[in-house]
Amino acid sequence: MEKTDHRTRITKMLIRRAFTDLLRHKPIQSISIKELCQEAGINRGTFYRYYTDIYDLLKQIEAEMLDDFRRALKPLLDSNPRDLTPLKITAGIFQCLKENADICTITLGPYGDKDFAALLINTGRQNYMESYLKYFSSATPKQLEYYYAFVSSGCIGILEKWLAEGMVSSAEEIAKIAEGIMTEGVHFLQTQAKTPQ
Numbered sequence: 621m622e623k624t625d626h627r628t629r630i631t632k633m634l635i636r637r638a639f640t641d642l643l644r645h646k647p648i649q650s651i652s653i654k655e656l657c658q659e660a661g662i663n664r665g666t667f668y669r670y671y672t673d674i675y676d677l678l679k680q681i682e683a684e685m686l687d688d689f690r691r692a693l694k695p696l697l698d699s700n701p702r703d704l705t706p707l708k709i710t711a712g713i714f715q716c717l718k719e720n721a722d723i724c725t726i727t728l729g730p731y732g733d734k735d736f737a738a739l740l741i742n743t744g745r746q747n748y749m750e751s752y753l754k755y756f757s758s759a760t761p762k763q764l765e766y767y768y769a770f771v772s773s774g775c776i777g778i779l780e781k782w783l784a785e786g787m788v789s790s791a792e793e794i795a796k797i798a799e800g801i802m803t804e805g806v807h808f809l810q811t812q813a814k815t816p817q
Contacts, residue, residue: 632670634660639677640722647731648674682736685720689740692716693747710802711795713744717779718791725783728776741772771802 638659642651651674657664671677692712717724727737745768752764759767775798782794 628670631662631666634662635667635670635677636681636722639674639681640726643726643731644729648678678733681723682733685723686739686743688716688720689713689743693744710798711792714779714782714795714798715791718787721783721787724779728780728783744768744772774798774801
């Protein structure tokens with residue numbers, strides 16, 4: 621059984637890698653199962669053992685990433701506000717994004733699933749709003765909505781930069797940068813300028 625599970629994981633990983641490589645160069649509707657199977661080094665029967673079609677493959681990959689993303693967000697609601705630091709949560713989220721770098725690259729690319737990107741942002745918004753209400757108790761819901769809109773767009777920019785650099789920096793390092801910008805704004809750059817690199 622363990623051997624079968626390992627084989628399944630490897631096969632799915634090969635299919636996912638082939639799929640994301642193809643999505644970098646063409647839209648999903650231009651990818652055939654035959655082409656995908658050739659790229660992955662598998663036969664069509666193997667593909668159909670796990671997926672009904674290309675769209676089912678995309679749906680399953682995105683569902684797995686969404687589960688990972690929700691797990692990374694869980695500390696937001698489980699933590700005592702006094703113990704909760706944005707850095708802990710942000711590091712968990714960036715680690716999740718790093719583990720799903722292939723999908724992040726595709727989602728943010730020209731052939732990405734913009735609806736899925738919007739779903740991730742909205743999922744984050746729901747969780748963050750509840751957490752922010754605890755953490756920033758004097759802020760109004762409207763202020764928090766605008767803050768999240770600003771921060772989420774900024775984090776996408778940071779993610780794009782991180783992906784472009786090959787994610788060589790750790791998730792914790794990127795989270796520190798994101799948190800510094802979120803909590804200190806322009807003062808973050810002034811304090812960093814004084815710190816030797």
